Amino acid sequence: DAKTTQPNSMESNEEEPVHLPCNHSTISGTDYIHWYRQLPSQGPEYVIHGLTSNVNNRMASLAIAEDRKSSTLILHRATLRDAAVYYCILRPPRAFGNEKLTFGTGTRLTIIP
């Protein structure tokens, strides 16, 4: 499995944008970039995913570098409820077999009121 590298922790002020970086220099041409987050005392939850183009949904935006060796999860206006561990995960296309998620240690995001 291709490896991802994320900062161990980040802090951000409430109501400000947050940019969470992820490096994945060994990504293959068919790997999708997924982000999950784990709120305190809960299981992980899906945030967003993309392949090559930038993506937006109601939770966040995903900016993917042109060479796909890095990506950034963007929370446009952080709230206290966004305090969580954020995981950047590479996944092969669904046709390639089982659908496991390979988690690293993620980035612990702290929101300052």
Next chain:
Amino acid sequence: ETGVTQSPTHLIKTRGQQVTLRCSSQSGHNTVSWYQQALGQGPQFIFQYYREEENGRGNFPPRFSGLQFPNYSSELNVNALELDDSALYLCASSFKGQENNEQFFGPGTRLTVL
């Protein structure tokens, strides 16, 4: 729509014992995966079941086994418990074939082995 549920919430066992953890998948999902999350670490994939058969396994010994039932509920069994088995055990369900492979996680079962 009912989410993924797990039971029990917490469990304490002693070394050498056996444990069974249970998971009820989200309605409409046909695949269940189990993960182990040690304190301060990301979840680690144990195995996945699809149509009642194991469909992939992580780096876990055979004393970790599972079952998936026709109603897509699932069990994780761990025999001969060791102290290092103390962790949060997460179940995730998904629908095989869905474009984004989104997995829906339960809240987990916290297992403590003494």
